Amino acid sequence: MSRLPLVTALVLAIAACAPQATRPPAADAAPAAAPQPTADETFAALSRQWLTDMLQANPVGATQFGEHGHDSELDDLGPAGRAHALALAQDTLAALERIDVTQLSRENQVDHAILRNQLQLDIWNAQVAQDWARNPLLYSGLAGNALFSLMARDFAPLPVRLRAATARIEKLPALYAQMRTNLDPARVPKIHAETAARQNKGVLSIVDEQITPHLDVLDEATRARLQAAIAHLREAVEDNQRWLEQQLVPNARGDFRIGAALYDQKLAFSLNSSLSRQDIRQRAEQVLGDTRAQMYAIARQVLAGKRKAPPLPAQPTPQQQQAAIEAALELAYAQRPARDQVIATAKAELARATDFVRAHDLVEVPDAPLQVIEMPEFARGVALAYCDSPGPLDKGMATFYAVSPIPADWNRQQVDSFLREYNTRSIAELTVHEAMPGHYLQLWHSNKYPSVLRAVLGSGTFIEGWAVYAEQLMVEQGFLDRDPLFELVHLKWNLRVVANALLDQGVHVDGMTREQAMQLMTVQTFQQEREAAAKWVRAQLTSAQLPTYFVGWQEHLDLRREAQQRWGEDFTPARYNNTVLAFGSPPVRYVRELMFDLPIR
Numbered sequence: 001m002s003r004l005p006l007v008t009a010l011v012l013a014i015a016a017c018a019p020q021a022t023r024p025p026a027a028d029a030a031p032a033a034a035p036q037p038t039a040d041e042t043f044a045a046l047s048r049q050w051l052t053d054m055l056q057a058n059p060v061g062a063t064q065f066g067e068h069g070h071d072s073e074l075d076d077l078g079p080a081g082r083a084h085a086l087a088l089a090q091d092t093l094a095a096l097e098r099i100d101v102t103q104l105s106r107e108n109q110v111d112h113a114i115l116r117n118q119l120q121l122d123i124w125n126a127q128v129a130q131d132w133a134r135n136p137l138l139y140s141g142l143a144g145n146a147l148f149s150l151m152a153r154d155f156a157p158l159p160v161r162l163r164a165a166t167a168r169i170e171k172l173p174a175l176y177a178q179m180r181t182n183l184d185p186a187r188v189p190k191i192h193a194e195t196a197a198r199q200n201k202g203v204l205s206i207v208d209e210q211i212t213p214h215l216d217v218l219d220e221a222t223r224a225r226l227q228a229a230i231a232h233l234r235e236a237v238e239d240n241q242r243w244l245e246q247q248l249v250p251n252a253r254g255d256f257r258i259g260a261a262l263y264d265q266k267l268a269f270s271l272n273s274s275l276s277r278q279d280i281r282q283r284a285e286q287v288l289g290d291t292r293a294q295m296y297a298i299a300r301q302v303l304a305g306k307r308k309a310p311p312l313p314a315q316p317t318p319q320q321q322q323a324a325i326e327a328a329l330e331l332a333y334a335q336r337p338a339r340d341q342v343i344a345t346a347k348a349e350l351a352r353a354t355d356f357v358r359a360h361d362l363v364e365v366p367d368a369p370l371q372v373i374e375m376p377e378f379a380r381g382v383a384l385a386y387c388d389s390p391g392p393l394d395k396g397m398a399t400f401y402a403v404s405p406i407p408a409d410w411n412r413q414q415v416d417s418f419l420r421e422y423n424t425r426s427i428a429e430l431t432v433h434e435a436m437p438g439h440y441l442q443l444w445h446s447n448k449y450p451s452v453l454r455a456v457l458g459s460g461t462f463i464e465g466w467a468v469y470a471e472q473l474m475v476e477q478g479f480l481d482r483d484p485l486f487e488l489v490h491l492k493w494n495l496r497v498v499a500n501a502l503l504d505q506g507v508h509v510d511g512m513t514r515e516q517a518m519q520l521m522t523v524q525t526f527q528q529e530r531e532a533a534a535k536w537v538r539a540q541l542t543s544a545q546l547p548t549y550f551v552g553w554q555e556h557l558d559l560r561r562e563a564q565q566r567w568g569e570d571f572t573p574a575r576y577n578n579t580v581l582a583f584g585s586p587p588v589r590y591v592r593e594l595m596f597d598l599p600i601r
Helices: 004-017 039-057 059-065 079-097 106-129 137-151 158-182 190-199 202-217 220-251 260-271 277-303 318-333 342-359 412-421 424-434 439-448 452-456 460-476 484-508 514-524 529-541 547-570 573-583 588-595
Strands: 370-374 385-388 399-403
Touching: 039 059, 039 079, 039 106, 039 452, 059 137, 079 106, 106 260, 106 452, 106 588, 137 158, 137 190, 137 202, 158 202, 158 220, 190 220, 190 529, 202 220, 260 277, 260 460, 260 484, 260 547, 277 318, 277 484, 277 547, 318 484, 342 370, 342 399, 342 424, 342 460, 385 424, 385 439, 399 439, 412 529, 424 439, 424 460, 424 484, 439 460, 439 573, 460 484, 460 547, 460 573, 460 588, 484 514, 484 529, 484 547, 514 529, 547 573, 547 588, 573 588
Parallel strands: 370 399
Antiparallel strands: 385 399
């Protein structure tokens, strides 16, 4: 729809509120012109309307953001729904381009740039990427989140949420039908089809664990409707499973590699950074070498005087460096949780990290609840853990630090590989990243920022970069009593971030093979086989997301160095951290411009 009526409506509203004349004007007097809206007023009206329309077109996302007026609806991924979404992006972009950016406030200049990037990405996704035709995970993720987002948080009384869930359950069979109609097996990569087949039944675990146990809170008629909807859903999920296994997986022939042209376009949208693919590679390779040198220095320290320690010369060969770091890491791997204690360990480390941040006054600590939970089944298979924060419109709701359990069908060797990677110190590092003072803390600060638009369009590069920066901050401040083995594990995690950036462009642009990817991860960056194997799958399933960690981390470090230079003796970690977090989650370059009163580019 056109955005022009928005400006007209604003003008009329202003005119309606204007003081009325006490007597009629003279017959020959020209009527007073209605005051024209300012650029800021026009932008505010446009962005509000876009948010309203966007959330209406994306009901599941709206629930996650905390807008609950569409909790009974599902996204329409059919031709009409896609056409509406494309028109919304195109019309809003056209109206946005008519606003004189130089007349906007500095804060609105940033929001204008963020919205423009998002609209261009929406158009690119619709016309070029077309995930609706090639990525079945779009549908399985939407189905799972449609119910999980309703049941996980107590934003409304349980009967109200169950009625909304009932309506969505009734609509899920139609979503599966759209999935089967939209997907073109010739464009679907096999790895995507296989992962979707594994995830498909996860939606039923949400029904069985979070919905059916509460049937008794509903009246008889509503309960009967929900039970009928669930029975129909079970049939639809089984039908979809058969189609996935018998039709999509055998016929999926798409290439998971998106190629240089599409990759560079998507990377520019995803990062919203001045760093190009080539810049990222050059910087990552430099950090890779520097970090390995730091790890070798620690290895010499912790292995000194130990029996059967490898050679530890001051100037090692590449082979000597590799052997020494591996031997030192073995000391850290020896301390690890039992197979069934990974989540319990994460809870313990969360308490320890929270106490440390408070004791060292590193940053304002949230007062909102945080729960460590077992990752829902529908979300497993991409990452070990994630932080699920409430939307900016949901106040006081819990954040979930979700950790995936070890798969029941893994053998002893696979479990051993996993627990070596996620030893006790690694789980401490993971908890810092996902929770304290990483994602949980940062997103809590972000949701306090008054611009809902900026919260909805948070920068993944800022968010992931902050979490990696938070890991470094904790080591610098002496977390875990400056344990050298923890610092060694931390540096290994830094190498994981470096590998993420190199792996992503290596896979999608350079034709990196699985063997080359495993060598990068298991040898150059010391990851265990299970972690590396999972990351290889993730690199095939996603693109332009893995570099956000490295790019954001480097941009945060650059910003902190500049703040130290500008502020001198007035620099403190608390001042810097609280200032950076006060602007929401825009791309880091905009935080820099806002912090130091620089022109908004």
